Amino acid sequence: MATQLLTGNEAVAQAALDGAVSLGTGYPGTPSTEILERFDALGGRAQWAPNEKVALEVGLGVAFANARALVTMKHVGLNVAADPLFSATHTGVAQGLVIAVADDPGMHSSQNEQDTRHYAEAAGAPLLEPGDAQQAYDYTLQALELSARYQLPVILRMTTRVCHSKSPVRPREARMEAPAPRYERDIPGRVMIPAYARPAHERLRERLEALAGDQAPAALLREEGTSTALGIVASGVAAAHAREAAPEARLLEVGMSYPAPMGPIRAFAEQVERCVVLEEGDPYLYRAVRAAGIEVEGKPEPFRCGELTADRVRRILERDGRPEPAPEAAGEPPRLCADCSHRRVFQVLSRLECIVSGDIGCYTLGVMPPFEAMDTCVCMGASVSVGLGLRHALPAEQARRVVSVIGDSTFVHTGINGLVEMAYNPPNTGHVLLILDNDTTAMTGLQEHPGTGRRLDHRPAERKLRYEALALAMGITNVHTVDPAESAEELERLVRDCLASEELAVIVARHPCSLASRRLAAFQGEGESSGS
Incomplete structure (x- = not known):
């Protein structure tokens, strides 16, 4: 299939189509909205749910029926869907269930800038972080495969810049074959009363441990450069900013933030004199790496807020602790349309x-x-x-x-x-x-x-x-x-x-x-x- 110029949202929709997703459902919320609209335009079956909780529950039912589902929302929508999410990792799924969650660093259209990775760890849901549209496409397909293999819902953490920026995407040549929908009764696996939930929790931890040690996520790791002076461990769009800000550095791009592949990160850090973790949002990956006993640096607290840029990354790497310049004056503030009732x-x-x-x-x-x-x-x-x-x-x-x-x-x-x-x-x-x-x-x-x-x-x-x-x-x-x-x-x-x-x-x-x-x-x- 020919290369296309797509936004991250459009790439997720194309991957859902090529991944034989049976149903896409969600609630509109910037910056995630265009995923389902594009999926519908491509010929996929898409629908708006009354809210994110309902959407995830519908998607879970699809995945129970041995069919593939894509559920979309913005980061605050995951608050609404948290109740089924925490149980869905215990019940597991029969087929691929991908939850595309769009975080909004800088709060361009949101009331807060919470970090979805905390939800992934708390609920026990694997989380992948694409950094551009090609990765958004590849990681969506990878998430479908990992979800089916480990029988867990997988979160695809997008961010505003990845959602709306365009880059070349080369789709796969042939679409995945759709599994035959069927229902296999599994009362202990699907009915979360305490007697069944306790062993389900143990199964969840076993699956996550197996995923963390599996060789399959190697496709979610990319290492570049040979420098021994400076190494950068980056996730999501931060990797692109690192390439621009420090092209001489050695870079390890981590596509799976939870469970993080500590073995490769440890080996990478040992090969460089100085290792810095770059990520948008909270210092989630940095804390996880430090907790594993790996010597790395993180970003100073002021860089926790807002989006990263190549300039901000340079300042982090230079240990520039001076106050950031005030943002340029914005244009006209938003207002209600002149003819709005x-x-x-x-x-x-x-x-x-x-x-x-x-x-x-x-x-x-x-x-x-x-x-x-x-x-x-x-x-x-x-x-x-x-x-x-x-x-x-x-x-x-x-x-x-x-x-x-x-x-x-x-x-x-x-x-x-x-x-x-x-x-x-x-x-x-x-x-x-x-x-x-x-x-x-x-x-x-x-x-x-x-x-x-x-x-x-x-x-x-x-x-x-x-x-x-x-x-x-x-x-x-x-x-x-x-x-x-x-x-x-x-x-x-x-x-x-x-x-x-x-x-x-x-x-x-x-x-x-x-x-x-x-x-x-x-x-x-x-x-x-x-x-x-």
């Missing part, structure tokens, strides 16, 4: 001096001037629960001003549980939940979700989630729907009345995102053209 909502909330418990989405920009109408933003779905906590604790005159604001995709993701809590444990002053329904997952690039009534490929789904009906089914009778773009006055009246009622109230502010509407119209136009 969310603007009317935040104008109302600001005018009414509400205490706004906010959430993750494009509407988080309501915190910016001129609105400054958001007081908290913690994680996906937290607006409902945090708002309830505020209502429970604040004096009545302040509690009556608290409003929870959440977008439609985020509500489906983890807001529904908050609504259940709201109905089950209502504050004395009631509560007001405002669902901003713009008919898309705007924050990550206009993806679909169960509330849009369309599937990943934008074609109609069989069913559409109705938020009003969901609230009514929970016994909340004060439910309203309003178009904020058509009547900001009606929205303000509703918010005022609901706040004054001291009852539980749900207001669905519904108006389609103009960007999504234009994109959908273009898609439908293309469909009609191709069908004519």
